[in-house]
Amino acid sequence: MDKPMRILFSGVGGQGTLTASSLLAQAAIREGKEAILSEVHGMAQRGGVVESTVMIGGIKSAIISDGEADVLVSFEPLEAIRALIKCHKNCCIITNINPIIPFTVDIGGPQYPDVNYCLSKMKETFRKVIAIDADSIADKSGTKKAVNVVLLGVLFGTNILPISRNSMIETIKERVKPKFIDANIKAFEMGLEMV
Amino acid sequence: MHPLIEDKPDYKMLLLGNEAIVRGAIEADIRVVSSYPGTPSSEIGNNFFMISRDKNINFYFEFSVNEKVAMEVAAAASASGLRSLVCMKHVGLNVASDVLMTLAYIGVVGGMVIINADDPSMHSSQNEQDNRIFARFANLPMLEPRSPQEAKEMTIKAFEISETVGLPVIIRTTTRTSHVRGPVTFGQINRKTASEKGVFKKDPKRWVPVPAVARLRHKALIEQINKAVKISEESDFNKINGKGEFGIISSGVASNYVIDAINSLNIKDRIMHLDLGFTFPIPRDKIISLLSSVKNVIIVEELEPFIEDAVKVIMVEEGISNVDIYGKSTGILPRIYEFTPRLVREAIKEAMGINDDKDNEQEPPSLSWIPELPMRPPVLCKGCPHRETYNAVKSALKETGRIDSAIYPTDIGCYTLGLLPPINMADYLICMGSSVGTSCGFSASTDHTIISFIGDSTFFHSGISPLVNAVHNRHKFILVILDNSTTAMTGHQPNPGITIKPEGFDNPTVSIEEVVRGCGVSPENIVKINPYKKNDAIKAIKEIILKDELSVIISESPCILFAKRVRPKS
Numbered sequence: 001m002d003k004p005m006r007i008l009f010s011g012v013g014g015q016g017t018l019t020a021s022s023l024l025a026q027a028a029i030r031e032g033k034e035a036i037l038s039e040v041h042g043m044a045q046r047g048g049v050v051e052s053t054v055m056i057g058g059i060k061s062a063i064i065s066d067g068e069a070d071v072l073v074s075f076e077p078l079e080a081i082r083a084l085i086k087c088h089k090n091c092c093i094i095t096n097i098n099p100i101i102p103f104t105v106d107i108g109g110p111q112y113p114d115v116n117y118c119l120s121k122m123k124e125t126f127r128k129v130i131a132i133d134a135d136s137i138a139d140k141s142g143t144k145k146a147v148n149v150v151l152l153g154v155l156f157g158t159n160i161l162p163i164s165r166n167s168m169i170e171t172i173k174e175r176v177k178p179k180f181i182d183a184n185i186k187a188f189e190m191g192l193e194m195v
Numbered sequence: 196m197h198p199l200i201e202d203k204p205d206y207k208m209l210l211l212g213n214e215a216i217v218r219g220a221i222e223a224d225i226r227v228v229s230s231y232p233g234t235p236s237s238e239i240g241n242n243f244f245m246i247s248r249d250k251n252i253n254f255y256f257e258f259s260v261n262e263k264v265a266m267e268v269a270a271a272a273s274a275s276g277l278r279s280l281v282c283m284k285h286v287g288l289n290v291a292s293d294v295l296m297t298l299a300y301i302g303v304v305g306g307m308v309i310i311n312a313d314d315p316s317m318h319s320s321q322n323e324q325d326n327r328i329f330a331r332f333a334n335l336p337m338l339e340p341r342s343p344q345e346a347k348e349m350t351i352k353a354f355e356i357s358e359t360v361g362l363p364v365i366i367r368t369t370t371r372t373s374h375v376r377g378p379v380t381f382g383q384i385n386r387k388t389a390s391e392k393g394v395f396k397k398d399p400k401r402w403v404p405v406p407a408v409a410r411l412r413h414k415a416l417i418e419q420i421n422k423a424v425k426i427s428e429e430s431d432f433n434k435i436n437g438k439g440e441f442g443i444i445s446s447g448v449a450s451n452y453v454i455d456a457i458n459s460l461n462i463k464d465r466i467m468h469l470d471l472g473f474t475f476p477i478p479r480d481k482i483i484s485l486l487s488s489v490k491n492v493i494i495v496e497e498l499e500p501f502i503e504d505a506v507k508v509i510m511v512e513e514g515i516s517n518v519d520i521y522g523k524s525t526g527i528l529p530r531i532y533e534f535t536p537r538l539v540r541e542a543i544k545e546a547m548g549i550n551d552d553k554d555n556e557q558e559p560p561s562l563s564w565i566p567e568l569p570m571r572p573p574v575l576c577k578g579c580p581h582r583e584t585y586n587a588v589k590s591a592l593k594e595t596g597r598i599d600s601a602i603y604p605t606d607i608g609c610y611t612l613g614l615l616p617p618i619n620m621a622d623y624l625i626c627m628g629s630s631v632g633t634s635c636g637f638s639a640s641t642d643h644t645i646i647s648f649i650g651d652s653t654f655f656h657s658g659i660s661p662l663v664n665a666v667h668n669r670h671k672f673i674l675v676i677l678d679n680s681t682t683a684m685t686g687h688q689p690n691p692g693i694t695i696k697p698e699g700f701d702n703p704t705v706s707i708e709e710v711v712r713g714c715g716v717s718p719e720n721i722v723k724i725n726p727y728k729k730n731d732a733i734k735a736i737k738e739i740i741l742k743d744e745l746s747v748i749i750s751e752s753p754c755i756l757f758a759k760r761v762r763p764k765s
Contacts, residue, residue: 012571013573022209022376025209025376026209029207029209029378034378035209035377035378036342036375036376036377036378037209037375037376037377038371038374038375038376039211039374039375039376040318040374041234041235041237041238041319041374046573046574046575046576046609046612047571047573047574047576048571048572048573048574049571059455060341060342060450060451060452060454060455061448061451061452061455061536062371062375062377062448062451063371063535063536064536065535065536065537065538066535066537066559067537067559068536068537078568078569078571079571081565081568082568084559084562084565085559085562086559087559087560088559088560089559089560102569102570102571102572103574104569104570104571104572105569107616107617109569109570110566110567110568110569111566111569112569113565113566113568114566118565121564121565125560125561125562125564126560
């Protein structure tokens, strides 16, 4: 059996976080591996923080405690920073760099953090940090909505998963609407090349 | 064809716990399903609703107006010999509890399964009550699945247990079983009943619990639940693993955290683990057998000490005094919020006196450099009509000089987010329908200008009777019904008032305006506004405010997300 692995996805409602985690788990199942996911539904999806997890390697617990995540894939930099508490120091962190400013900033809440400063601190603290502009890559691939698949591409580019790229590509082909398959495959490959 | 009704035995699919329950019911030849949506149970009703519009199925499904009605629909189906299922969130069972308590007395004929989804940590709820206590309160058997696969198996088994003991069976999930996705292996779809209708056999001495009948039925209930003890005792859902000197009893998702902790701490040979899935009636002999093999037992269950208390009762009854119990009462585990794997691992380490932990490498690194981060609470969508209604009401209150005296009882739905700045128009909330009932109370006890908000689905759920109360008892407030023609928060389920209908669904519409009039609200005090026509809306609201009478404003505008989905081109 593969080494247990805890992968945390974090983003903002509407960014496709749940789709990304579900695609990854399906690719694992496709290879006969054990995988479970936990998802956030309901109120939080209205523009709030959306977290989901994928556990592979026979772990029974579907949620990640503080310091347990082996991989963090974040769709938004603030949400990456917020999720760091879940990561241990050998965690591999992949994050999109495009901020989505929460409304609380405009009404007197804490300021949006300095992304460059936080990224450099993250690089000092964690084993591996990959920060990319997933939105513009998705845009180049032909569909702005493919941010999640770009990030999956980057994740596979790191070669840390016990799942083959081909299984991921086949899963994308199976699960994505036919007219978006080509753009999504391109987005995945462009993500792969970023590493 | 919907994937959940495909007859593909042995096919493996990644399913949510909620979807697995649907699949289980389909395999068990379910005939009648009813629900009122509520997170974390909503996907059960949603999937049944989608499937019910398929021509290949032979069950009836409805979204009922509330959980009480939903349970009554399912109860009558079971009394007529059909298998039925009703699902709701934990607080929904409060609404249905009037049915539940007496339904337990009269029992069922066709198997009846009650799906109850608890929400520890209140991810989408106003409280985190532990509904396992309802099983004991009503004396009904209860199962607690630990994974989607088990959710499917338990659903099938629950129908059999229900038919064996003649009682409804509760399946209690939590958010982390409802919304966990895992591989589920399909079984055969057993369609033995074709599509015959049920037949209700009259038996007033059973079905009509006037006091003389109820006395007999209470006795019958106790006899039946005692039979369930044996089933729980022999159930594969309750298993003892390992033979170590230290005992652990756990249930639900907490069992998963226990198993992972045992593995990561490498203490398998030291632990005897009683892993419970059938938690009421509790398997007494299995517990006695554990208690007589170990000197220490940790009880790992989320929320209330339900199992812990039951174990202590057994200890007293059996005269067992040489076993130490660790759990809520010793403070090793909390009574609030959902558990995490780490919390459970630490509790086990503490109870067993384990200091070295190979998982220490997973300690989070120092993150003191992180500045205070802005919160990102959920918000009303951009362009949501509720925002416009709130703004129009606020303007009208300012222009009439009432803004400072105004209070806003609110209700359950997306619009509860009106709580947040800059809207700040949600002041008091208890439960579904409470905006109207509490407005009656504020009217009787204060001089505030009372403007309360309720959604269309919530109004049908439990806003109508308090509105009748308001008319009859001369209460004075303004009720704003936010009619977005769907049950938006939980995923756009239909309700009786909808005018925009999902494809293949043409149930009749019940006019909110006519209902309000029927409640006795004076017709000149009922106005409809379009919140996007700002000036007209403000003008109409101002007139209502200045009347100082019981009034209803119906703010009509469809949920933008729903309208986009149902009518993408218009």
